[in-house]
Amino acid sequence: MKGIHLRFYTYENRKHGSVLMYEWLLEFAQARGIHGGSAFRAIAGFGRHGRMHEQHFFELAGDVPVLVEFMADEAQAEALIAALRAENVNLFYACLPADYGEINRPEPDLVSPAR
Secondary structure, X not given: OEEEEEEEEEEOOOEEOOEEHHHHXXXXXXXXXXXXXXXXXXXXXXXXXXXXXXXXXXXXXXOOEEEEEEEEOHHHHHHHHHHHHHOOOOOEXXXXXXXXXXXXXXXXXXXXXXX
């Protein structure tokens, strides 16, 4: 399938209201029909201001970057970005063309019932 790989960048301790931004973003996308998403915590990184953010051993909730990503068709990706704009959420994102699919997925009528 042809689609879009959406990548959103935030920080581990950043919140939207009272919810961590990456959790809120996953729930927000799911509620709008995106079929899957993942959040990944970085070891280190820096943003547009050049400030280095690194995870340290003694930190519990750090200021490290978090990547939240989704695979979607073009209409879903555009709708999600528009909905985030309407929510007035400030997020950096990347929108990349992608080929995606599943390998060796059994057809529903070929799966034998459990015995």
